[in-house]
Amino acid sequence: MKRYLVAYASETGNTLMLAKEIHNAINCPKDEKELVDIRSWNGTLDAELYFIGFWINRGSCSLEIIDLISSLHGKNVAFFGTCGLGDSYEYHKMLEQNARAWLAEDNNFLGSFFCLGKMPVEIRNRYESLRGNCGDVQIDFMLSMLDDAASHPDNQDLLQVRLFTDEMLIKAENYTAAYI
Ligand SMILES: Cc1cc2nc3c(=O)[nH]c(=O)nc-3n(C[C@H](O)[C@H](O)[C@H](O)COP(=O)(O)O)c2cc1C
Numbered sequence: 001m002k003r004y005l006v007a008y009a010s011e012t013g014n015t016l017m018l019a020k021e022i023h024n025a026i027n028c029p030k031d032e033k034e035l036v037d038i039r040s041w042n043g044t045l046d047a048e049l050y051f052i053g054f055w056i057n058r059g060s061c062s063l064e065i066i067d068l069i070s071s072l073h074g075k076n077v078a079f080f081g082t083c084g085l086g087d088s089y090e091y092h093k094m095l096e097q098n099a100r101a102w103l104a105e106d107n108n109f110l111g112s113f114f115c116l117g118k119m120p121v122e123i124r125n126r127y128e129s130l131r132g133n134c135g136d137v138q139i140d141f142m143l144s145m146l147d148d149a150a151s152h153p154d155n156q157d158l159l160q161v162r163l164f165t166d167e168m169l170i171k172a173e174n175y176t177a178a179y180i
Pocket of ligand 1 (some may be wrong): 016058
């Protein structure tokens, strides 16, 4: 069994950036940690602490991620992810709650980290092309959200996710120590 597993779903690479950063930030011998793309997940890997990462698609995570989350029992678990449509505490909390709904009560949930992640330029172009055809105020709003996300994840996000990783590792240690 590994000590740490960083499993992620990433369509365009944003969440992968966070996953790599977390994996690098875990300071332990190489054979105690693993970075896994959820698409190659076969259910055989096991760990004490799971960092589970995903991108937000229509407000939720993918079925593969849901399968992984709901298969866990008696584990330390943290979530991370990237989203394109909102950078507020409330929005991130909602994303956490949506994913947490799949996590069994016998796990120890440690926390979550979300940041903005740029969307493909085709999506911006599609919104641009709608100008004049339907509510321009809404289109401007969507375009401004896409523009906000366009430079993320940035160095500041990567620094924050490193701090988050340290915090999760300490929490997991304290939790484990309390039960030995
Ligand atoms: C088809 C599609 C649907 C999306 N739906 C949402 C959404 O509902 N909420 C949101 O905040 N971001 C949404 N996004 C933005 C992505 O979650 C964001 O760009 C993310 O960083 C992509 O991560 P990845 O590069 O790891 O795949 C969507 C993006 C695409 C392409």
